[in-house]
Amino acid sequence: MRCVMARGVRRTIAGRVALNGVDLEIDEGRVVGIIGPNGAGKTTLLQALVGLVPVEGELRVLGHDPWKDRAALMRRASYVADVSIMPRWLRVSDAVAYYDAVHPAFDRAATEELLERGAIPPGARVGMLSKGQVAQVQLALAMGVDARLLVLDEPTLGLDILYRKRFFDMLLTRFAEGHQTVLIATHDVDEIQDVLTDLVFIDRGRVVFQCTVEEYEKRFVEVHVHPEHVEIAREMGPMHERPALAGRVLIFDNGDRSRLSLFGDLRRPSVATLFAAIVNNGGERE
Amino acid sequence: MRSFIWSVRRELWEHRWVYLVPVLLGGALMAVGAWQTGVNVSGFDAAANPMSAAVARRLSLGLDTTARMILLVGVVVAFVYCAEALHSERHDGSILFWKSLPVGDGTAIAGKAAVPLIIIPVLTFGMVLVCQLVARVTFAGTGGRFQSALASPGAAIVEAAVGALWIAPVYAWILLVSARARRAVLLVALLPAMLASMVERLATNSNTISQALFHRGVGRYWPRGHLDLVGGIDALAMAPAPMLLRSASLWMGAVVAALLIVGVVRARRRSAEAL
Numbered sequence: 001m002r003c004v005m006a007r008g009v010r011r012t013i014a015g016r017v018a019l020n021g022v023d024l025e026i027d028e029g030r031v032v033g034i035i036g037p038n039g040a041g042k043t044t045l046l047q048a049l050v051g052l053v054p055v056e057g058e059l060r061v062l063g064h065d066p067w068k069d070r071a072a073l074m075r076r077a078s079y080v081a082d083v084s085i086m087p088r089w090l091r092v093s094d095a096v097a098y099y100d101a102v103h104p105a106f107d108r109a110a111t112e113e114l115l116e117r118g119a120i121p122p123g124a125r126v127g128m129l130s131k132g133q134v135a136q137v138q139l140a141l142a143m144g145v146d147a148r149l150l151v152l153d154e155p156t157l158g159l160d161i162l163y164r165k166r167f168f169d170m171l172l173t174r175f176a177e178g179h180q181t182v183l184i185a186t187h188d189v190d191e192i193q194d195v196l197t198d199l200v201f202i203d204r205g206r207v208v209f210q211c212t213v214e215e216y217e218k219r220f221v222e223v224h225v226h227p228e229h230v231e232i233a234r235e236m237g238p239m240h241e242r243p244a245l246a247g248r249v250l251i252f253d254n255g256d257r258s259r260l261s262l263f264g265d266l267r268r269p270s271v272a273t274l275f276a277a278i279v280n281n282g283g284e285r286e
Numbered sequence: 287m288r289s290f291i292w293s294v295r296r297e298l299w300e301h302r303w304v305y306l307v308p309v310l311l312g313g314a315l316m317a318v319g320a321w322q323t324g325v326n327v328s329g330f331d332a333a334a335n336p337m338s339a340a341v342a343r344r345l346s347l348g349l350d351t352t353a354r355m356i357l358l359v360g361v362v363v364a365f366v367y368c369a370e371a372l373h374s375e376r377h378d379g380s381i382l383f384w385k386s387l388p389v390g391d392g393t394a395i396a397g398k399a400a401v402p403l404i405i406i407p408v409l410t411f412g413m414v415l416v417c418q419l420v421a422r423v424t425f426a427g428t429g430g431r432f433q434s435a436l437a438s439p440g441a442a443i444v445e446a447a448v449g450a451l452w453i454a455p456v457y458a459w460i461l462l463v464s465a466r467a468r469r470a471v472l473l474v475a476l477l478p479a480m481l482a483s484m485v486e487r488l489a490t491n492s493n494t495i496s497q498a499l500f501h502r503g504v505g506r507y508w509p510r511g512h513l514d515l516v517g518g519i520d521a522l523a524m525a526p527a528p529m530l531l532r533s534a535s536l537w538m539g540a541v542v543a544a545l546l547i548v549g550v551v552r553a554r555r556r557s558a559e560a561l
Binding site for chain 1: 288289291292295296299300375378379380382383385386387388389390393556558559
């Protein structure tokens with residue numbers, strides 16, 4: 001079943017185009033990385049998906065119009081942005097009680113267990129906790145919700161590497177079951193690469209590329225080419241190249257692997273590298 | 287209903303001073319009023335030296351003033367709360383957290399409006415009932431009778447509802463400004479009124495606008511002089527609750543308040559956009 005369907009979604013903020021005709025379709029059960037530079041429109045897109053901002057065009061999330069039906073949609077969806085949105089005066093135990101009261105699909109025991117495992121004092125106010133602890137509280141709350149859609153907007157912003165790892169480990173454990181759809185926007189793409197099933201690249205308010213991770217692994221290959229062989233390698237039509245020590249690194253889309261391996265070891269380009277390659281090529285539509 | 291009740295609870299978690307200030311300040315006012323009246327009634331005895339009606343009226347005025355001061359504290363707290371209610375969640379970005387939950391903007395605003403319209407009146411009129419009890423105990427055995435417009439529990443309950451409805455448009459206006467203004471909400475809310483009053487004063491040398499606003503805002507609970515204890519009421523704001531209930535002004539204000547609240551809901555719907 002389709003979880004997200006966007007057609008020609010546009011949003012202009014004070015004369016600046018934030019979303020410039022986004023077309024996107026995401027099936028249920030996928031874990032999608034929304035990847036793009038700052039200002040590309042990631043946050044605006046995710047906020048539109050959970051009904052925080054209105055957009056032009058057609059947008060359906062879990063069958064709802066998010067802007068018109070936000071409260072109904074949020075019964076089946078969770079949204080986690082960076083830790084700064086948690087009210088500092090809120091007690092952890094009150095946050096749990098509030099979720100329990102207003103969320104029909106909330107499993108209080110599961111959240112309390114996660115909080116206990118993270119050694120978060122229930123009586124503490126959010127303002128007294130470290131950033132890492134607040135992130136754990138947010139995730140524990142979001143995970144307590146039996147949501148069909150989890151939207152994460154830079155959920156680990158400002159956290160150190162250990163917390164980031166713990167966060168994504170927790171996320172994987174919970175969402176590996178496969179019936180939930182997860183959308184994650186982050187600039188630490190390579191850190192979450194292993195979690196994802198799909199990639200969506202956004203640049204200047206548009207989806208410039210979308211594919212499954214399987215497809216990405218099958219299609220793209222990079223090879224470090226010695227300066228003497230660069231011209232020959234170029235004849236094979238690389239989609240992108242960049243300078244490297246003693247030669248150049250060329251990226252190919254659906255390249256002939258047996259021929260390319262003659263130039264050197266083949267590697268899979270990182271998601272960040274692929275993003276740069278696609279954006280520099282002016283984007284590609286799937 | 288459940289979401290509404292929890293929305294109110296969430297308001298009280300965030301703004302604990304909404305009940306702490308009236309309880310503490312009102313408690314202190316009540317203690318001072320009771321002590322002073324206690325001193326003044328000593329020496330009167332129903333049998334030997336009964337209190338005259340005139341003295342009873344004068345002493346009643348003291349406790350009546352205490353009760354009205356408590357109500358006034360409640361109104362001022364409600365004004366400050368209304369200014370904070372939507373501004374604070376926009377200011378600290380936590381509106382994104384609240385809006386990530388399945389609580390509609392209408393329910394959230396109903397929870398916020400319930401604080402000045404229900405929670406604070408219930409609290410302060412509850413304290414007024416305690417004040418009445420103190421007054422009755424103090425006057426007992428003196429031969430005098432406590433006299434006040436708020437002298438019975440029934441009158442206090444009706445007054446709580448009518449009083450809140452009377453001030454509702456002011457609360458709703460401040461809530462609307464709180465949903466829109468970037469800073470200094472109370473100042474921004476007062477600005478149009480201040481400008482209109484100044485223009486009126488300069489143009490016609492009268493102060494109808496400022497008087498009307500005073501009556502609509504705090505006039506109803508402003509401590510009264512001897513005059514109105516003997517029935518000298520000249521402003522509608524000070525009219526007894528049943529009379530006020532029959533006035534067009536009260537119901538026009540209620541309609542304005544309802545329209546403004548619709549505006550507040552619409553403004554909150556869009557308030558995540560400005561972040």
